[in-house]
Amino acid sequence: MKSIQPLIIKTAKAAIALRQATDSQIKKALQLLASELEADSAVLLKANALDVSKQDPASPRTDRLLLNPQRIKSIAQSIRKVSRLPDPSGRLLEKRTLPNGLKLEKRAVPLGVVGAIYESRPNVTFDIAALCLRSRNGCLLKGSQEALATNKAALVIIHKVLKVSGIDPNCVTLLPAERENVQELFTATRYVDVLIPRGSDSLIQYVRANSRVPVIETGAGVCHVYVEKGADLDMAVAIVVNAKVSRPSVCNSMDTLLVDKAVASSFLKKLKGPLEKSGVEVFADAAAGGLLKGYPYLKKAKSSDFAREFLSLKCAVKVVGGIDEALEHIRRYSTRHSEAIVSRDQQQCERFLLEVDAAAVYANASTRFTDGEEFGLGAEIGISTQKLHARGPFALEKLVTEKWIVRGKGQVRE
């Protein structure tokens, strides 16, 4: 197996030069990339067809790997969107002159080199390349073996555009797809500044456990909606149904419904119909189970069901004695992703928003809004449930670090 070290070093070097490109140079390169992608789509589709032909057509992975004209168009649109976002690097964060005359600036600067480790989706190749280019980071792309021909064709387009734009093409590097050389990436602390795993939970855990390069991980969501006794029950039904049903496969969908016992009976009566209509399976505690008697998809909840991220048309339901119990339950089971209260009582809402420790907390809205695009941050890499560096939608603005720049006239310290 060939060492990937030379590729890593070349990328790190190119990333330094990228700091001196002009903003319009980068913007134009991204716009050109979007149009070249559409113009050259035949080559990319051909390579993709080759990759796809080697897969089991029935596997969901094959669908994730597949490109078609519509998917290419959507990738191009996403690149255009990124091109319009402001460069997060270079932003002045603080400025002061010290009593001794030293001029201090704290500026956002590129992280340096971002490594992405991902699975079969070819859009990730373009997403990461575009976000890194926009934030002046070099990037190392470690895609899967299955997508190799597609990724190689993608890189031909990207490199052609970079050359035409006067940017060193080594800024964006596709690493060999062999799984073994990922170890070299995990230990490249001098040249690689952050690793971003994108894909299954097992991939993320593997990277987290093995990398000495810092990892930004996007986590699972065990999300709650708490229907407080002061809730507008019709609003609560709409929010609960939306949070569960609108896209159950994503991390910001509701997993557990908590209902105040004062309104549990009337609320669950209203909720039953809409839940049944969508075929939602309910894991209920004893009290909720009693009130939902006769509901066709009813299961008895084990305590472990309250720790489940369902990612499907299933949810847990629990009746709570009031906000204290709701907060306690959330404290215990939440993965600190997205949590919501429904209530007309302002004071209870504000207490919930203050006390619940999560990336996003909601009063009277669906948890489904936790998303970079929805929040106006542009394309996101994922939702971070960690507390350091990036929390919540992890987007372009977080692909930077800080640097203190100090200009003096010979000042020394006493």
Added chain:
Amino acid sequence: MKSIQPLIIKTAKAAIALRQATDSQIKKALQLLASELEADSAVLLKANALDVSKQDPASPRTDRLLLNPQRIKSIAQSIRKVSRLPDPSGRLLEKRTLPNGLKLEKRAVPLGVVGAIYESRPNVTFDIAALCLRSRNGCLLKGSQEALATNKAALVIIHKVLKVSGIDPNCVTLLPAERENVQELFTATRYVDVLIPRGSDSLIQYVRANSRVPVIETGAGVCHVYVEKGADLDMAVAIVVNAKVSRPSVCNSMDTLLVDKAVASSFLKKLKGPLEKSGVEVFADAAAGGLLKGYPYLKKAKSSDFAREFLSLKCAVKVVGGIDEALEHIRRYSTRHSEAIVSRDQQQCERFLLEVDAAAVYANASTRFTDGEEFGLGAEIGISTQKLHARGPFALEKLVTEKWIVRGKGQVRE
């Protein structure tokens, strides 16, 4: 060995209540802590004398453990300073109303619970408690066995003050000093949000390698001063001497001097006298060695000497062909702490400031300024050389995370 889990959980609970204390309540508590510390110093000194009596009087650790009236006064002053700093939590970072009427706020919020693992210095107990209180974080203090009586006496004072101030004393918890139960701290990811090791490099590496709780580490400095050919040589001498000699034991002191070959001869001639006066041992490359011939503390540099953090009156010296070679050398050996260029050539300075990847970069000033107090951030926990979350002086302002707070009127996502 008793589990420390109950202590951890109690602290996490108290930390939530701390979010609802008023700002003036916290400020007053800190001021009261400073005055009570001075007033109760006899008790603290007595406990400290007991700890000290068990140590080898000749060990430098014993001096670090020692308290005296002057050190207590300086701790009290430092607490007063922290009391005057603004609360970093609660700060509004972003605010927007989405087209659908959702009101978004991104706010700085306390991290939750901060665990500090440190060695014998008793001031760390008060520093961490004060910084955590000011930023509304609970804290778990894991001091050393050697300082146990001192730390217990410190906690009596802290708890008394918290009670009087109407704050749950469980916010600040001293953990048992046994080394074994630190494992429980390393795995308490649900209750402890960040660990901060303070002390020797081996302590920091141990925590980093073993903790599943995120660690903020403060790193070593291999710091360079580059004397470019356009430098004012007298200014360069003053900066180099200050960077090396003013406090050689700290991480922001200079380790390697890089001199442009065009000025190497005249510059080293000027530098020799002041370096010799301070007894600085010089590890020189061949070219610098030739120019420094006859210097009494001259050694031949091995390539590993350029990777050393000396922390003493020693430095490496290398003659470089120009800024490209200087940048290349720094890229290779820097620990990304503090790096300086001395030159009257603005363009070269700006290139250095842009291209050097470090927490603090200087033009025409000593590297010794990299410090929270000097930068106007107040007491610092250390200098972070990592790129995520905190970089450079790691002070109060970074003891927070972010939270998206969303207020709606029943909005659901399409």
